[in-house]
Amino acid sequence: MGKPTALGEFGRIAKFFAPLAAGQPGALDLLDDAALVECPPGERLVVTVDAMVEGVHFLSDDPPDLIARKLVRVNLSDLAAMAARPVGYFLTTALPKSRGDDWLARFADGLAQDQAEFGIALLGGDSVSTPGPVSLTLTAFGRVAPGAEVRRSGARPGDLVFVSGTIGDGAFGLEAARGQLDERLDPAEVAYLADRYRLPRPRVALGPRLSGLASAMMDVSDGLAGDLGHICAASSVAGVIEAARVPLSPAAARLGRLELALTGGDDYELLFTASRAQQDAILAAAAAAGVPVTPIGRIEAGQGVQVLDAAGQTMALAGVGWRHF
Ligand SMILES: Nc1ncnc2c1ncn2[C@@H]1O[C@H](COP(=O)(O)OP(=O)(O)O)[C@@H](O)[C@H]1O
Numbered sequence: 001m002g003k004p005t006a007l008g009e010f011g012r013i014a015k016f017f018a019p020l021a022a023g024q025p026g027a028l029d030l031l032d033d034a035a036l037v038e039c040p041p042g043e044r045l046v047v048t049v050d051a052m053v054e055g056v057h058f059l060s061d062d063p064p065d066l067i068a069r070k071l072v073r074v075n076l077s078d079l080a081a082m083a084a085r086p087v088g089y090f091l092t093t094a095l096p097k098s099r100g101d102d103w104l105a106r107f108a109d110g111l112a113q114d115q116a117e118f119g120i121a122l123l124g125g126d127s128v129s130t131p132g133p134v135s136l137t138l139t140a141f142g143r144v145a146p147g148a149e150v151r152r153s154g155a156r157p158g159d160l161v162f163v164s165g166t167i168g169d170g171a172f173g174l175e176a177a178r179g180q181l182d183e184r185l186d187p188a189e190v191a192y193l194a195d196r197y198r199l200p201r202p203r204v205a206l207g208p209r210l211s212g213l214a215s216a217m218m219d220v221s222d223g224l225a226g227d228l229g230h231i232c233a234a235s236s237v238a239g240v241i242e243a244a245r246v247p248l249s250p251a252a253a254r255l256g257r258l259e260l261a262l263t264g265g266d267d268y269e270l271l272f273t274a275s276r277a278q279q280d281a282i283l284a285a286a287a288a289a290g291v292p293v294t295p296i297g298r299i300e301a302g303q304g305v306q307v308l309d310a311a312g313q314t315m316a317l318a319g320v321g322w323r324h325f
Pocket residue numbers: 049050078221
């Protein structure tokens with residue numbers, strides 16, 4: 001777990017966080033009471049926040065750099081789901097004493113890596129102690145032209161339902177990371193799935209390209225079936241998923257547990273709807289973004305989500321997705 005913190009609160013901010021804000025005049029070197037955030041004319045800020053708690057969102061012994069990168073990425077996934085481009089973030093850490101300076105150094109390395117990968121910077125945050133598990137909160141902001149955002153409320157009867165990437169790897173990946181799939185899969189497949197759980201791939205290149213093409217969009221965090229339910233509720237329509245069309249990775253397909261794939265969550269893929277007339281443009285956008293996109297169903301009049309099996313029969317799912325309490 002590392003040594004107890006030797007640097008102290010302000011030493012840790014100066015050593016680990018201030019370098020991540022370098023080159024950002026609005027961050028005021030992380031020495032002031034708040035940050036100054038610019039937004040160029042003709043654009044709007046898009047702001048999202050997601051928290052991650054040890055034992056709830058990640059495992060206690062997950063590598064700290066990967067915990068940091070997952071925290072960044074689940075938030076960038078929400079910006080992508082609005083068709084926004086990421087710009088920067090604020091970070092709040094609540095850490096127990098057992099997570100010493102070594103742990104925080106590795107955590108900050110992960111942040112630096114993803115800052116470089118996604119072209120974002122740290123603007124500010126808060127550091128507190130806790131007698132409980134690690135609790136991390138990241139507020140990400142991005143930009144989008146007014147009206148270019150894609151909301152959850154625009155799905156219309158006749159639209160197709162699409163999803164990016166593959167579904168289920170995150171849920172199976174949690175089992176893989178816990179060592180529960182060692183007897184069922186090859187080591188390479190176990191490693192692939194555990195990596196998908198620990199390090200989501202937010203579809204930052206695809207999201208903005210879907211502006212003007214997708215009628216509604218969100219990212220899949222709680223589980224595909226339940227999350228389509230949020231689009232349907234916001235749009236006052238019904239959704240149909242054809243389970244056999246849902247894209248699975250080879251490792252997930254080998255496990256053959258479709259229900260967990262459809263409801264397990266931790267996917268951080270884009271789920272969106274679009275009229276049939278946009279299908280070719282969507283596939284072109286997907287190709288340009290280098291992310292596969294698959295039609296998995298349709299929108300109808302009505303309410304609720306129906307999942308059909310390969311024979312066209314309604315699948316009875318025990319639950320539709322992750323719920324906190
Ligand atoms: N404690 C809260 N205070 C205010 N808004 C919240 C709170 N929790 C969730 N929300 C809002 O409710 C909506 C659904 O939240 P959530 O399911 O967490 O979305 P996401 O999966 O995209 O993170 C979002 O618009 C979010 O901003």
